[in-house]
Amino acid sequence: MKIHSILLYITLLGLTFSCKEKNTEVKDSQNSQNSASSWVSKVGASPLTFNSKIYSVNAYGAVNDGSALTTEAIQKAIEECVKNGGGTVVFEPGIYLSGSIFIKEGVHFRIDKGVEIRGSQNIADYKEIDTRIAGVEMKWPAALINVSNENNVLIDGDGLVNGAGKVFWDYYWDLRKNDYEPRGLRWIVDYDAKRPRTFLISNAKNVFLKDLNIQKAGFWTVQVLYSEHITVDGLTIRNNIGGHGPSTDGIDIDSSRYILVQNCDIDCNDDNFCLKAGRDWDGLRVNRPTEYVVIRDCIARAGSGLVTLGSETSGSIRHVYASNIKGLGTKNGLNIKSATTRGGTVEDIYLENIQMDSVRTFMEVSMNWNPTYSYSKLPEEFDPEEIPVHWKKMLNKVEPESKGIPHFKNITLRNIQVKGAKKAINVKGLESSTVEQITLDNVHIEAETAGDIQYSKNWSLTNVSLNAEDGLPLTIENSPGVIFPASTYSSNK
16 A cells, blocks of 8 residues: 555544544544654665675585584674675575574675575574563573674575474473473463574664565564564465464564564464563563554464464554455454553554455454463462572562553554454453444454454444344443444344
8 A cells, every 4th residue: 555545544534433432532543543644654674785795605614405504604604794894695505404693784694596594403503692582581592593783684585494393393382281281380381492483683773574485483483672663574484384383473573663564474373463562570671662563465374363462562562554464264353462460552553454264253352361371370389489580570460450451442443354254353351441442444244253342442333244144243241332233233044
């Protein structure tokens, strides 16, 4: 969609809110929508130019038959490139087995067609660094390919980055099912089962990640952390080859700002496009939002969320625009999740021009998501003084408790077509924190059942239809100002 069309849409949105809302709420919503025109065109990285010199990793001892670890040779080529003022690092065709690689400023790291960078299956080949995982700052293995505390980097090419993650998937499932869950430790196993991400862009500015084929991530595929002005463009992610890896998110935007994600095609086993901002006590301590994010012209295939916000909401998530996305077999369309220990506010979220087929739920919203994972409790067998530092962070109570209550508001969905859904809507706020100011404009849903809305208020509907096979309307409880007229519904019964 052209920028002038986006701006026109955002300007007009202020006119669609229900007259049943309080005047102050309407004014606040219009102001926030109109203000988007000042940031949509500013997301993403700026164009880069590089020194013309070429550095082949093969000249530094890298072997291309997958028979030996080539991490050191690849890193040598990168360091030599930086030493001489930057340039392009390239590979001869072949398979390059590697642990953690660190790309530096001024480097164009090019993975051409016929080149495969294959991740080592030995976790010791991934250097442990200070980072953040699932909302908690801790020591964790670096990714296969890292841009950390560096600016002005381009990583691209038609080659393949293969995380070779199945060994890490199997390790996680074994640890969880046979050790941690039986001992009441479901809440910490994701942090103790250390698995490598495929790409990490951390504390960076002006970075492009373009036109790559990525598969079988050991953990998250791409994490953009504490960074700004980043462009992720044209990625094809296939994480369900040879199995269904746990937590193999597609693209995670984590406490970052001015991010552009476009032209990506993701098949994974967790959230496809996900925005995060810290978890519980540690996330509230860091208190860094994710904001000013555009996601457009993408495909979400298998996975848990076409656009997911959370569950790590502590630093707040705001100013998000998603447009022209297709969901094919994705579990949820808009997926907003948090817990009563997270806190933070999710607001100013705009989704438009979305098509979904064969989904579980079009709109899934929960403030008490996945309790066995979300809430930490130390079994009596452990000494609180002897447990790891990241366990202590997870167990630190949020005080006062009210600080842990999340807030969701000002969410607009426009030009949405959904067919083959199991459930249309499943929105569950809290008595102490209702889901507020939801606008549905030109939204048409075909589902097996309509679903539920609890503890929400002030919805505005324009040209909305809901075809439920079971013939039942939405169950609406404790939700003033949430009215779906009889004309909204139809059924095949």
